[in-house]
Amino acid sequence: MTALKPTDAxxxxxxxxxxxxxxxxxxxxPSEVARDLAADWRPLMEPLRAMARELAREGRLQVTQKGEALDAEAPWRGPIRLSLA
Structure with missing residues (x-):
């Protein structure tokens, strides 16, 4: 775990x-990744969601909610799940 804020990369x-x-x-x-990166993981959630959106736009990740694929361009609310696209 690192004390420094992770970069976008x-x-x-x-x-x-x-x-x-x-x-x-x-x-x-995404919270699984946040917990791997920092003891104080909650501040990483929004940056991770933003990066997940970017990766979804690139076709690298699929973002789902309640088993339904989410549009990378639409607003997201609530818990999401990620997988390879």
Missing amino acids: QLREALLAKAQARRPGTTFC
Whole structure:
């Protein structure tokens, strides 16, 4: 765990690494990545969601909520799950 705020590149790498480590078809919560990166993980949630949106726009990650795919351009509210696209 690091005391410094992770860079965008580190957030991107951490999200992709977590997605690639999962079995195909399984999802994860961005909070799992946040907890891996920092003891005080809650401040990382919005930056991780923003990076997940960017990765979804690039076609690298799929973002779902209650099993339904979310549009990367639409507003997101509530808990999301991530997986490789």
